Amino acid sequence: MQLGGHRLNGVRMVHGRHEAMVPWPDHADLPSHAVALRRDVLDTELRRHATDAGARVLMGHEATGPIVERGFVRGAGLAADPELAAGLPRVDSVRSRFLVVADGANSSFGRAVGTTRHRNWPYGIATRTYFASPRSADSWIESVLGIPDAAGNPIAGYGWVIPLGNGTINVGVAVLSTYRDVRGVNALKLLDAFAGRIAERWEFNPSATLKAPTRFRIPLGGSVSPKMGPTFLVAGDAAGLANPFNGDGVDAALMSGRLVAEVLDEALTTGNSTSLQRYPTMLSDAIGQFDKVGRLSARFLGRPIILRPALRLGLHSDRAMGAVLRIAANELRDQRPGGAERAYAIANTIAKFAPNW
Numbered sequence: 001m002q003l004g005g006h007r008l009n010g011v012r013m014v015h016g017r018h019e020a021m022v023p024w025p026d027h028a029d030l031p032s033h034a035v036a037l038r039r040d041v042l043d044t045e046l047r048r049h050a051t052d053a054g055a056r057v058l059m060g061h062e063a064t065g066p067i068v069e070r071g072f073v074r075g076a077g078l079a080a081d082p083e084l085a086a087g088l089p090r091v092d093s094v095r096s097r098f099l100v101v102a103d104g105a106n107s108s109f110g111r112a113v114g115t116t117r118h119r120n121w122p123y124g125i126a127t128r129t130y131f132a133s134p135r136s137a138d139s140w141i142e143s144v145l146g147i148p149d150a151a152g153n154p155i156a157g158y159g160w161v162i163p164l165g166n167g168t169i170n171v172g173v174a175v176l177s178t179y180r181d182v183r184g185v186n187a188l189k190l191l192d193a194f195a196g197r198i199a200e201r202w203e204f205n206p207s208a209t210l211k212a213p214t215r216f217r218i219p220l221g222g223s224v225s226p227k228m229g230p231t232f233l234v235a236g237d238a239a240g241l242a243n244p245f246n247g248d249g250v251d252a253a254l255m256s257g258r259l260v261a262e263v264l265d266e267a268l269t270t271g272n273s274t275s276l277q278r279y280p281t282m283l284s285d286a287i288g289q290f291d292k293v294g295r296l297s298a299r300f301l302g303r304p305i306i307l308r309p310a311l312r313l314g315l316h317s318d319r320a321m322g323a324v325l326r327i328a329a330n331e332l333r334d335q336r337p338g339g340a341e342r343a344y345a346i347a348n349t350i351a352k353f354a355p356n357w
């Protein structure tokens with residue numbers, strides 16, 4: 001799939017006065033750059049890919065609830081939006097042998113088939129907006145750590161600037177729910193303050209947002225269960241799969257989609273629905289331990305007494321900043337293990353013995 005987009009060479013990590021340009025980590029199987037892509041462009045391409053493979057896409061239709069027959073989910077009731085589905089054929093329901101729940105972070109469909117979020121596991125609170133900036137062609141994401149809350153304490157989270165290459169930049173802030181003072185954090189005000197602080201550097205007017213800021217809650221680290229039922233599988237944010245270190249979830253959503261396709265292909269080819277039971281194990285093999293380490297780290301980093309020295313020690317050099325990025329992006333190296341790999345190995349060992357939260 002050729003998607004175009006704006007090429008990004010790495011992350012400029014900023015903590016106080018210290019800045020490090022950290023190129024995207026080297027990885028045997030992954031490109032050495034990232035791409036900023038507008039969400040509607042990605043969505044359109046994914047839809048095209050699906051229709052080319054034979055899927056029927058019903059635009060403007062909402063899945064209102066599961067169709068349950070003798071205790072098994074066998075499809076979904078649908079409601080067409082009069083505007084979005086104007087001129088398109090309306091469909092009231094879809095019946096199917098198996099169903100994939102992929103309705104995102106709020107996942108009301110998931111709740112209707114019985115998924116729940118582990119209430120005491122970490123989640124992310126993210127707020128984002130867009131500004132016009134002459135620095136939109138910059139090829140480095142900026143990630144600012146240790147940004148202060150209203151009381152001046154560094155939050156467990158980060159601020160970001162993503163240049164989009166089209167005259168605009170995406171500016172946002174993410175906070176972990178484990179942050180000790182999270183209840184006192186007003187995410188929109190935090191974004192306002194962050195935008196004000198970086199406006200001069202990025203040459204934009206902080207009061208001229210191009211879109212009203214939006215606030216989202218992101219379930220992290222596999223925090224929604226179950227991941228399957230006898231006739232359904234749960235993927236992406238609906239399964240709470242976003243990366244617990246940075247809240248990124250597109251990668252995990254696509255990865256879970258591929259696993260879902262593999263399992264369903266097998267179930268449909270062999271006629272044996274027990275194939276679905278492999279899915280939670282496949283997910284766990286792919287990201288289960290990384291998620292556990294991430295959730296554990298989120299617990300510790302939520303405490304200022306740990307966060308402050310971690311920021312000071314962890315971000316004292318370019319190399320240390322590179323290590324932080326390799327862990328956060330889940331791009332650890334099998335060959336040439338360095339500080340990131342060693343630090344992760346220690347956290348991994350601790351996580352193995354820690355309770356599952």
Ligand SMILES: Cc1cc2nc3c(=O)[nH]c(=O)nc-3n(C[C@H](O)[C@H](O)[C@H](O)COP(=O)(O)OP(=O)(O)OC[C@H]3O[C@@H](n4cnc5c(N)ncnc54)[C@H](O)[C@@H]3O)c2cc1C
Pocket residue numbers: 061062063064102103104105109126127128172216217218235236237238242247248249250251253
């Ligand atoms: C502010 C913010 C910034 C982020 N930035 C990044 C980033 O830079 N990189 C990254 O990797 N991740 C990022 N993420 C996380 C990422 O957006 C998600 O993890 C990812 O989109 C999950 O994909 P998904 O397909 O599971 O869910 P979604 O992308 O939420 O897709 C779910 C889809 O289902 C549709 N839907 C919902 N309910 C129904 C229904 N009942 N019937 C029919 N359709 C329905 C929705 O309209 C939506 O189109 C960000 C999240 C936030 C909140």
